[in-house]
Amino acid sequence: MHIYYFDENFKYQGEDVISDYEEMPKNATDVRPKKGLYLPEYDADKREWFESASEEYIESLQPKPPLPNDIPTLKKQMALLTLQVSQIQRGGSS
Template identity: 55%
Template sequence: MIWVYKYDENYIWQADKDIEVDVENGEEIPKGYTDKQPPDGLFIAKYDPKKEEWFESATQEYIDSLQSDPPPPDDVALLKKQVALLTLQLSQLQRGGAS
């Protein structure tokens, strides 16, 4: 038994439709399937039947849209920034005002 990997009419991997095929007992790989496993890390895996390999078909814009926004700064980071600003203002006042 081997796992085979389903792709649609546009050769896009259909991960939820992978199946096992008993090739040792003469069962053939169905049309629209391949025994080449898509590599990990592809966002939209697309199969090239001529080269018998998978490649990334997602655009960089699509991949970027899946990335989460950075978290807001935490309270400690905000306090450090405020202390730095106040320290700068204090040193400017001690020298006779802002330059």
């Protein structure tokens, strides 16, 4: 049987497998936490897990938007500089 541990504040601490003949530890339940919880917390009266993470904490875990791709900009700048150098070289040699 799968069991799910919680600490003294009922925060999720991990899971384990025990035999059906072993006694359930006091700091565990056989109720599986719902998927998608960031900081699961167990409500022993309702026998269910709920989200205890703040909105700010959840947002801090979201991936940052990718940086804009600067390669096209750099290519344009390189082409412009190459053109300017070639114009300077032609102007200087005539």
